[in-house]
Amino acid sequence: MEYKTEFGRLFDQLQASSEMEIYRNLxxxxxxxxxxxKNYDELVSHLEHLNDPRQTLFKxxxxxxxxxxxxxxxSSRLFHNFLASAKSLVDHTRVxxxxxxxxxxxxxxxxxxxxxxxxxTPVQKFVQKLRNYAQHYTLxxxxxxxxxxEDIKMSLSLDVEILKQWNGWDPISRSYLENLGDSLCLxxxxxxYFVLVEAFYQWLTERQAxxxxxxxxxxxxxxx
Numbered sequence: 001m002e003y004k005t006e007f008g009r010l011f012d013q014l015q016a017s018s019e020m021e022i023y024r025n026l027x028x029x030x031x032x033x034x035x036x037x038k039n040y041d042e043l044v045s046h047l048e049h050l051n052d053p054r055q056t057l058f059k060x061x062x063x064x065x066x067x068x069x070x071x072x073x074x075s076s077r078l079f080h081n082f083l084a085s086a087k088s089l090v091d092h093t094r095v096x097x098x099x100x101x102x103x104x105x106x107x108x109x110x111x112x113x114x115x116x117x118x119x120x121t122p123v124q125k126f127v128q129k130l131r132n133y134a135q136h137y138t139l140x141x142x143x144x145x146x147x148x149x150e151d152i153k154m155s156l157s158l159d160v161e162i163l164k165q166w167n168g169w170d171p172i173s174r175s176y177l178e179n180l181g182d183s184l185c186l187x188x189x190x191x192x193y194f195v196l197v198e199a200f201y202q203w204l205t206e207r208q209a210x211x212x213x214x215x216x217x218x219x220x221x222x223x224x
Contacts, residue, residue, distance in 0.1 A: 083131040157183035
């Protein structure tokens with residue numbers, strides 16, 4: 001191909017480079033993680049005010065049905081988005097690891113880390129199955145739970161007995177479900193899963209930065 005300008009030649013060279021391919025893949029994974037992180041942040045932000053019963057008892061009283069309906073509807077939407085992005089992140093990561101590291105030394109290290117920290121943890125199994133429940137069976141609708149003691153505790157929860165009626169749970173996720181009691185607190189589950197995933201992706205990001213240090217440095221040189 002004959003180029004009219006040196007810039008055009010360099011631009012096409014950059015686009016076709018292995019460094020650009022690495023950069024694109026790492027950026028794509030970063031974007032998937034940020035979607036998951038954002039959905040988590042929005043869900044937690046929406047629910048955290050329930051920790052203050054002085055505010056919420058009046059806000060969701062019988063005289064304020066609109067507030068209560070919005071709480072349930074918006075929480076259902078945000079929880080659905082959280083579950084969907086959790087599964088998308090898993091799928092996107094699997095594809096990227098295969099694309100960049102198939103038959104390479106890091107593949108084994110990654111597989112061992114994934115198995116040790118993520119794959120067989122009960123909360124991971126449960127969240128992935130709950131995502132299938134929400135997207136392929138029915139949207140779980142939470143309810144406002146109140147506990148009275150020295151302090152009033154409020155939370156948005158799912159009815160465990162209703163969840164148990166689905167036959168899609170595997171042994172590990174069903175065991176997790178059986179240990180929940182009569183209700184599943186949305187914010188507690190979301191936080192437990194997020195902490196697990198955040199730690200794993202921090203490790204993955206740091207290892208990729210080490211593995212691709214020279215590639216990314218050369219990429220920056222090519223960009224300039």
